Amino acid sequence: MNNPSSLRLSCDRKTRFYKTQKNTLGLLPGPEGSCPGATTGEGGCWNKEGNRKLETCYVTRCISCYPGVKKILTDNTILLKDADDTTKLSLLNTTVDELQTQNVKYNRPDANYYRLHWSGDIFNESYANAIAESIRQHPNTNFWGYTRSLFAVPRLCRGLSNLSLYISVDKQNIKEGTKCYEQFKDKGIKLAYLAPTVDISIPGVNFVSCPVDSDKMELEGACAKCKLCLRTDKQTHIHFKTT
Secondary structure, eight states: OOOSOOOOEETTTTHHEEEEEEEEEEEETTTTTTTTTTTOOTTTOOOOOOOOOOOOHHHHHHHHHOOHHHHHHHHHHHHHSSSSSHHHHHHHHHHHHHHHHHHHHHGGGGOOEEEEEEEOOOHHHHHHHHHHHHHHOTTSOOOEEEEOOOOGGGGSSOOOOOOEEEEEEEEETTHHHHHHHHHHHGGEEEEEEEEESSSOTTTTTTEEOOOOTTTTTTSSSSSHHTTTTTTTOOOOOEEEOOO
16 A cells, blocks of 8 residues: 555544544654653553553553554654655645635534644654644634643744644643743643642642533533633633543
């Protein structure tokens, strides 16, 4: 089979605004995939505790249940990592254009939202720069995402009013993540805390639980209904419940 020449968007039940919409991109998770900021140890996103066969990251369960998903994530990751700076930008721009074409086809101008990475993360500075430039070139598309790649934060804080960005933290990286947040909070950066409960206290930060995790909302289309993470005009910090 020939190597893919374009990235493949995913149809995520939580993020999509309508049933067939593909509005998010997935890459391989973990430190050997696309997540240099993945954390191990108790409470980490890439930890194996007790008799667990899989890492705590929810994507590992998805890959285990749906083998076809791993191929998509693998192909996307290889394609981006092998690309030069110009090609990275071109690949990303094509996915945003694809999203916009979908929304025109289904007459859904309200659905012009793109989540950065339902799986995986920003793996290097070149990729961070390409993401920032693609967002800048699509001012009518609303982007949101979560990252543990702290080196990418200053690159994504440069006048991108259509991006809602969260630093993803847990017990293992809370110190580094909070320090980065304090440095860039005046640029609109927010925190997303992943843990069974909100068991930390950060001055000036109040976490709101994801309504799906607190059983207040069904998974299907939850992000479109809630929009807390998607808003760029409000600094809402989010708690995602882990098990």
